[in-house]
Amino acid sequence: MDPVFLGQLLLNGIVIGLIYGLIATGLTLQFGILHIVNFAHGEVLMVAMYAMAALLPLFGGDFFVAFAVLVVLASAVSLLAARGLLAALATGGDGGGIFEKSLLLTLGVSIVLVNGVQQLFTSNPQMATTSFGYGAFALGEIRLTYAHALASVVAVVTFGALFWFLLRTNAGRALRAVAQNREAALMIGLDPTRVARRAVAVSLVLSAVAGAVLVPIIVFQPTVGQTLLLKAFAVVVIGGMGNIGGAVAVALGLGVLESLVGGFADIVWQNAVAFVAMIAVLAMRPQGLFAAAIRKG
């Protein structure tokens, strides 16, 4: 086997896996803490991409400045959105609980966002140029574009910050606490709504960060979020609904596996990898997967 080819495939897979991971950890947080599935999670990423594309020219194509501004904006908007979502989920209804309600509401939000953005910006493919253009590192014969490298660094730093937050801060511990045992959280006087709001806001920012780092890599349309969301959804299911570390590991594994499948077999099977794995896991280890869902439902 050709080590350069293999190395390049592995590297590509890791980068893609890291980006899947950014989206999937957000979904996982929402499921783990609130037991909801957010169909509009991909649209958060999509809106962030459009925002990033609008911001870049304002700062002369300087990715870092635009990125910083985007993260600040996204945090503010996410807090508001999280508050709105939780308030909406808390309204009385007959639809069979918060889980079903979240699916229906976020599906509605997703439809409105995709079509609204299309109405505003048309569905023309958007391409944003950044200061680092098409440049790439050469590691021997293996190439890593600046854009991919940057996405990887941002993802790794984000994961680091996320884990630090979850493991070392009181707010992060509270998040894990509510995810692990809502009743115990109440027992010690943690406010689950406040914690949930924080979790949703963090997860939306994660998705926005994923969108921002994708801008220099891919050309996008209003539907860009939907394809990526399906992958992230598979990652969350395989990774054990609500397990952040699991989601990151599975995302990386999926990225690498897809890359290898694309490199050595037919490219159409790349998409099948996620779904076949999901079905296999559902068939073989569903109880492990749904541990969190069972507790609630």
Add this chain to the structure above:
Amino acid sequence: MDSEAVIETAGLVVGYGGPPIVRGAAVTVRRGTMVTFVGPNGAGKSTLLRGLAGLSAAYAGSILYNGTQIAATSALERHAMGIVFVPQGRCNFGRMSVEENLEIAAHGIARAERRAARAYVFGLFPVLEERLQTMAGNLSGGEQQLLEMAMVLQTRPQCLLVDEPSLGLSPKMQADIFGKLGGLRDAGMTIIVVEQNVRAALAVSDDAAVLVNGEIVMQGPAPEVAGDPGIRRAYLGH
């Protein structure tokens, strides 16, 4: 003994959104005493306890806490007032260490006072200090019960509500738990317990209330309740 009522309910109707489960409960709990709710399965003991904690809904009636009406307050507000509820079963963060569990439970305590709070619960339950780095989920059932009590006791609650503390524990462990609860009561804490092991609970309780079918059918000093022939037949095995 101070006979001032810490909790006093009147005409309390409690349920979980559906039909009422506890109807017209009038309970008085005096400061620094331990009260046990006894009754058959499904009588509404836990529901009443959760009603006091704010975890099930009060449809009607009043709950006075130190003379203040709290029937409309949330569980979190009651927690802040010092009414703390320990649910039955394993109610800790199983995938975190004992230390993390204690740390997170101390979230409401000022940083400067945390060390003292920690020392206080280690004094009560020395075994936890030895198990500080163990995952909570890997502790024995009894140790987990101790951990949960330690978690909530850090904040020195005024009123401790415990649902089935002896569930699934060895007799030795049960005795140990009731001993600790008795000690806390002796130190001035007001405690309400729902307990299947009626004999052990009544042995350390000051008062008891008997629920049947959502209504309180008997209430009084624990020895009196324990001495009632009907109760003896139904719960004490002779």
Add this chain to the structure above:
Amino acid sequence: MPPAMRSPKGLLLLLLAVLALAYPFASSSGYHLNVLTNALFFTVLAMSLNVIYGYAGLLSFAQVGFWGVGGYVGALTVTRLGGSVWDGMLAAGAVALLLAIAISAVSLRLSNHAFVIVSIAFTLLLQLLAQEWIDVTNGPMGIPGLPAPEIVLGPLYFAFDDRTSQYFLALAFAAATLAAIGLVLSSRVGRTLRMLKHDETLARSLGVRTTRWKVFAAGFAAVVAAMAGALYVFYLSIVDPTIFDVYYTQLMLVIVIVGGLGSFWPMIAAGFVLVVLPEVLRTSDEVRMIYYGVVLIAGVLFFPRGFAGLLAARRRRHSSGGRLGQPGSI
């Protein structure tokens, strides 16, 4: 539900039936017939979702999957196996039934949430299969040129190959299917399913084998959706992977929410209004989709019991002078 055939309602029903039957003779508009035919199909499809979601309380994203499976099985039965359209519909129902039992039996053992997740994964996988299993499905190109349904009875021959006859065929199919659903749901079965949804613990304590009933609801809903899908592709004359489009899921959900979960007549009304209204308003499609999205959100938030809930509230006000607490008829 059928609020019994008390005479005014029976009369109304008769009037509606006459209207439906006479419409093609009164209007020469094939376009209107097409819209009405679509409304018939989508109302049946939405009603199938209502069976599983509105009655049994299981939110399913698999209905569009069964609808698509029905389309493909129907088309393949005719093009590959030389069967008739009717054979195709039967095969579609049979395959959907087996699939529904398989996925619901596995997932419902775990939880209702697991069922929802599995239903999403199921539909995604089917769409992937339709797109990539080219040897069988002809991939994204689809299977065009499907024949019109026909009846051959000895020397008698009739083909449903124009819009009027196709409208009548769809009308017959919808009437039969909706009547069957209505009968099943107004029987003990419907009551059992509703009890399951409202209080599963109670149902179990009364000796109801809850999982078995949920699997039954899933199977029933799947068969209805698949047979509708099979007939629909012959009406279109083509099946391709877009039959799994999320658009159908959105439409179904909007109809079910607007009609009112677990309602019957209000849902049929919602099906017609929601299919016909956008055509009448002639809005741009982005705007129409936004409108569906907003209706979905508003429905979930503010009218969780849909038309049916509003009707019930109105009846209560009118009939009992503000007496509350009377259980609604939904």
Add this chain to the structure above:
Amino acid sequence: MMKKTFGASFLAVVLAAGPAMAQEAVQIGVSAPLTGPVAHGGEHEMRGIRLAVEEINAKGGVLGKPIALTVEDNQCNPSVSVTVANKLIEDGVVAIIGAQCSSAVLAAMPVVQKAGVPLVSGIATSPSITEKAGIGGNPWVFRLNPSDRELAVADVNYLASLGSVKRVAIVAESTDYGRGGAEAFAKAAEAKGIEVVSTDFHPLGAADFTTILTRLGRSGAQAIALYQAPADRANFVRQKEALGVKAALTGKLNFAGEAHEKLLADGAFDQAVTAFPYAPEVDTPANKAFVAKLVAKYGETSQYESFAGYEEVYVLAAAIERAGTPDRAAVRAALTKTSYASMLGGTITFDDHDQAHNKAVISRVDGSKVTVVDVFSTN
């Protein structure tokens, strides 16, 4: 009681939606994907269509009446396409133009045949449209554009004439368009002795091509033939450039649209060769004028879809004028005798299968500069 009012209002609503036939205008229907994954194509087609209609109406319309457009979105979805076709027919349109996606055209074909309404398509490329249309089939469907088979032959012939390309890889989207194009290219390449080293189909809307590119970079392919939707193609080309894969691009390319213009300016299309039904660079006075008008109106240069929309309207309008009546059958008959001077040069006429075999434009790129090498007829 509620049901009665509902029934009555429903009926009223349906009746009110009756054909809004304006007696004073010639109604032409447009079926185009205005939402969904290829909506940008629909938008560009509409630009050409609207421009042509404005021009014709400014000169007095057809048959002395203005043309009125009824535009419906088919979402590139066959079932919606059927609904749209029925709707347009009931609106009383003389003919329908567009549909754009092959599967949308194929689904609409039986509908227009049954109703007897001409359908003029300028973009859909599936060869089965040729098989089904015209002699022995559906005489109501007319296609202006060359099929991918014809374009692929032209492209390969030119590649072969360069002599430098012996090994080619194909990358195509997994749709009727992509698969049809890939198959046609492979066949044409085989005939010219060019080796196809690999064929990759990817799902429409794929975001990441690094894996394919990594493999292609090591496959020894000297050129990569692309049959992809514009967004996917832009993604592919951008990532190819960033990964430094050295192979010329070919297949069905164009350089219109913001993303592609940026890529072209950045040199990402250097050495590309393509046969396409249209290029804004084609140096005929008619095309230059057309491009100028579009740029003036929309601030963007012409895309293939705009060109196709424009010529669809003109071909149809000429046929209506020749028929002397807005009668559908008469217009169909007039369409078969079409002889329209395309803005690319040459004359559009329909063959037995109602295919026009319009011109193919062969372009090559040097650095950032697109040169039209040849414009020739594909029949």
